[in-house]
Amino acid sequence: MFELNDKRAVITGGGSGIGKAIAHLFARQGAHVHVVDLSDAACLQVVREIREEAGRVTSHACDVSRQADVEALMAAIGPFDILVNNAGIAHIGKADTTSEEDFDRVMSVNVKGVYNCLHAAIPQLRANGGGVIVNMASVAGSVGIKERFAYSTAKGAVMAMTLSVAKDYLQDGIRCNSISPGRVHTPFVDGFLARNYPGREAEMFEQLSKTQPIGRMGRPDEVAALALYLCSNEAAFITGTDYPIDGGFITLNT
Structure with missing residues (x-):
């Protein structure tokens, strides 16, 4: 179960944290993983680690907030089956303490970056006969968390984009879900x-x-295991859903 043999997976923000754990797990399950990160050094480190485990992996340095760069990246990668939109940045602040510069920076990566990847990937997935998209949201998009104004706003947008994509491309064989870590x-x-x-x-x-x-x-590998399930054939009946993985944060704190 949960094999990704011969699948090609693009993972943004794959150079560290949750994205790195997803890259390792997908490679172990048979996928050819394309690790995308702003940091070329982080990408190359993950590539070295995965190759030591005999996995198939390619690194790509890319700023997901720049649409032209994302379009060129997706075209260079070619046909693929899985997109994990994991790249994101955090910010601490309330509405009146978040500067315009900081707000724009969070939106450019956490919202526009996801849009850029969707915009470039969906034609590839459609031409390939379908595929799977997993967007990394957050519990911050569902419940109020102190001093996370810009971040919560962005992750709420990611959840909304997930629903929209799931509905718009259902007939193209594209499934789209999101994960909301605590x-x-x-x-x-x-x-x-x-x-x-x-x-x-x-x-x-x-x-x-x-x-x-x-x-x-939580541990990054626990989030990676959920991402693996959602991208596997065992989850073929699942789309348009957000999955909290939060140690009970949403349901037991509200």
Whole structure:
């Protein structure tokens, strides 16, 4: 079950965190993985790791907020079967403390970046007879989280785009779902704690972990396992759905 043999998968933001975990897992399950990331160094590191595991993988440095670059990338990759829109950035701030520059930066990556990839990928998937899209949303798109105004706005848009794409391309054999993680332990979390709580990282890590009802943060490989299921043939009857993976955050905190 959950094999991706001979599937070609494009994973944005694949150089670290959740995207990196998805790239590794998809390669282990037989896919030829195309790792896309803003950082060429991060891409190449993932490629080296996957090749050591005898996986098939190609790296691509690309800024998903630039449509012309995304169009050229998708054309260069050629026909593929799976798109995981994982690239994204975070921001902390309320409506009146978020600058226009920061708001535009979050929208350009987290909303326009997803749109750019959809715009370029859907014709490829349609010509290929169909395929699967998974968009990375967030619990922040469903419930209020303090000081996440721009990020919540963007992830709410990702969920809406997921529904729209699922309906518009159903007859083309394209399935589209989204995943909404709660707090996941990624390098971003470690960097955030180091910058904002120097010397108190362990204490604050514990506090953040306890905000999840299950008592800990999620792991990137747990999110990757859900992405694998949604992209596999076993999920062929699923489209137009958002999947929280949040340790009970949405249902047990509201």
